[in-house]
Amino acid sequence: MEDEIHEVQTLIFPALVCLILFLFWLCKLPGTNKNLPPSPPKLPIFGNLHQLAGSSSSHHTLHSLAQKHGPLMLLHLGSVPVLIVSSADAAHEIMRTHDLTFCDRPKYKAYNKLLYNCKDVSVSPYGEYWRQLKSIFVLHLLTNKRVQSFRYIREQETTIFAKRIVQESASSGGGPVSLSQMFSEFTYDVICRSAFGRKYSDSENGKKFRKLIMTEFVDLLRTLSIGDFVPWLSWISRVNGLDKRVDKVAKGVDDFLEGVIQQHMETPPKPMFDGENFVDIMLQFYNDHTSGVSIDKDIIKALILDVLVAGTHSTSIVLERVMTQLLQHPTVMKKIRDIVKDKHDITDDDLEKMHYLKAVIKETLRYHPPNPLLIPRVARRDVNIKGYNISTGTIVMTNVFAICRDPTSWDEPEKFQPERFLNSSIDFKGLDFELIPFGSGRRGCPGIAFSVTTIEYVLAFLLQKFNWKLPDGTPGHDMDMSETLGVTLCRVHPLLAVPSQICTL
Numbered sequence: 248m249e250d251e252i253h254e255v256q257t258l259i260f261p262a263l264v265c266l267i268l269f270l271f272w273l274c275k276l277p278g279t280n281k282n283l284p285p286s287p288p289k290l291p292i293f294g295n296l297h298q299l300a301g302s303s304s305s306h307h308t309l310h311s312l313a314q315k316h317g318p319l320m321l322l323h324l325g326s327v328p329v330l331i332v333s334s335a336d337a338a339h340e341i342m343r344t345h346d347l348t349f350c351d352r353p354k355y356k357a358y359n360k361l362l363y364n365c366k367d368v369s370v371s372p373y374g375e376y377w378r379q380l381k382s383i384f385v386l387h388l389l390t391n392k393r394v395q396s397f398r399y400i401r402e403q404e405t406t407i408f409a410k411r412i413v414q415e416s417a418s419s420g421g422g423p424v425s426l427s428q429m430f431s432e433f434t435y436d437v438i439c440r441s442a443f444g445r446k447y448s449d450s451e452n453g454k455k456f457r458k459l460i461m462t463e464f465v466d467l468l469r470t471l472s473i474g475d476f477v478p479w480l481s482w483i484s485r486v487n488g489l490d491k492r493v494d495k496v497a498k499g500v501d502d503f504l505e506g507v508i509q510q511h512m513e514t515p516p517k518p519m520f521d522g523e524n525f526v527d528i529m530l531q532f533y534n535d536h537t538s539g540v541s542i543d544k545d546i547i548k549a550l551i552l553d554v555l556v557a558g559t560h561s562t563s564i565v566l567e568r569v570m571t572q573l574l575q576h577p578t579v580m581k582k583i584r585d586i587v588k589d590k591h592d593i594t595d596d597d598l599e600k601m602h603y604l605k606a607v608i609k610e611t612l613r614y615h616p617p618n619p620l621l622i623p624r625v626a627r628r629d630v631n632i633k634g635y636n637i638s639t640g641t642i643v644m645t646n647v648f649a650i651c652r653d654p655t656s657w658d659e660p661e662k663f664q665p666e667r668f669l670n671s672s673i674d675f676k677g678l679d680f681e682l683i684p685f686g687s688g689r690r691g692c693p694g695i696a697f698s699v700t701t702i703e704y705v706l707a708f709l710l711q712k713f714n715w716k717l718p719d720g721t722p723g724h725d726m727d728m729s730e731t732l733g734v735t736l737c738r739v740h741p742l743l744a745v746p747s748q749i750c751t752l
């Protein structure tokens with residue numbers, strides 16, 4: 248008997264030592280001994296994918312989760328750690344204090360096909376290539392001086408837009424017009440003329456292309472492919488047809504862009520306003536190998552896509568959202584109309600003084616940020632944020648929607664109140680982290696001046712020339728506000744409104 252006890256003891260002892268060593272080794276495994284941000288429960292293999300994938304309101308889901316787990320919350324999309332940032336203070340840490348650490352973008356498989364191996368500005372990796380491209384982009388298209396030089400285009404296109412409103416309303420016997428559709432066409436035309444020196448909406452091909460970009464292309468950019476997060480399941484995108492859709496859309500886009508470039512190569516560049524247009528300038532870099540900037544055709548195409556996708560879609564969504572708010576708040580609409588009604592021509596100086604219009608636009612960007620999760624970033628190195636260890640490769644999503652509804656930053660955040668901005672210095676240019684619809688820091692949006700100038704002008708014009716109401720006197724609170732999240736957030740049902748012309752165009 249004693250022998251048996253002794254035998255058991257000799258077995259238990261090494262087993263215990265092994266167990267202790269194993270636990271010790273486990274603690275040493277990367278990630279297990281770290282002070283990580285709080286996380287909600289996750290599923291095996293998929294992690295928290297179900298909380299983000301395919302949902303049109305992931306920003307709402309993430310907002311609720313953050314209320315439980317805090318402004319820095321760690322999710323797992325499959326095996327990839329994703330940090331969700333939900334307060335102004337935490338966003339400041341990421342995009343100001345540690346901007347250099349978080350200035351990369353995630354690389355998703357679909358981007359390689361849709362965005363020419365990430366050769367564009369918005370998703371290319373941080374580094375010399377991105378720096379060079381972004382400065383060319385800004386210098387030749389988006390500086391304040393360039394934006395001012397496009398004034399003539401904004402004015403012409405706004406008048407054409409207003410004439411279309413009159414025609415379409417007349418053809419339906421004074422009925423409603425689809426503002427969503429018209430805003431999208433208007434911004435497409437303004438951007439194409441400013442960047443490419445011509446409109447593409449006049450041809451059937453150009454119309455098809457706009458539709459392809461605004462719907463399918465944008466939709467694919469936001470579709471999470473499971474293989475990006477659980478690599479051994481990447482075959483699913485082949486089976487469910489996602490890969491085929493990406494190939495088809497990428498080909499459709501490339502065919503059109505090849506035509507655009509050919510057209511520019513065959514037609515001698517026409518100087519416009521105070522210089523050539525953006526595509527012609529890109530072609531000069533392409534042809535001139537001594538300039539020190541090496542630009543190939545794919546880069547030009549990728550940049551055109553940045554202009555169209557980043558520029559057109561977001562700008563038209565903001566216009567749609569402002570008009571939605573004005574139709575829901577007729578007293579706010581009247582206040583703007585009282586300001587614009589006596590102006591003869593609306594000049595840049597007039598716009599500069601229209602503080603209430605600016606407040607309405609800011610409040611709309613706060614209330615409905617068009618990119619509620621911004622564009623994701625990636626940590627380039629291990630870093631400690633507010634006591635939490637964040638490892639290299641962690642994706643960062645900033646929930647601007649949650650930040651803009653945070654009661655510690657905003658009084659009555661659920662109310663649409665433009666007046667809150669009248670005596671406030673808070674702006675959306677990336678310095679006030681409670682309002683960052685355009686992001687901030689190195690990867691912040693370079694198109695703020697371009698889009699805001701366009702938005703201000705067209706709104707002032709449309710409110711000067713027309714009275715607007717909802718179809719059949721629908722009260723504002725009955726409007727269908729369902730939204731769908733692409734790269735930006737847009738309405739599921741187009742915005743319809745009835746115009747009545749109040750002065751000549």
Ligand code: HEM
Nearest residue numbers: 368369557558561562621622685686687690691692694698
């Ligand atoms: C209301 C209109 C717009 C909104 C709400 C918007 C919003 C944004 C946001 C949230 C980002 C990501 C910022 C970050 O990561 O910190 C971004 C990036 C970008 N936007 Fe905009 N944008 C708008 C208009 C434009 C326009 C008109 C253009 C150009 C014609 C443009 C070009 C870009 C580019 C190229 C980037 C990528 C910058 C980089 O990664 O370095 N955007 N935009």
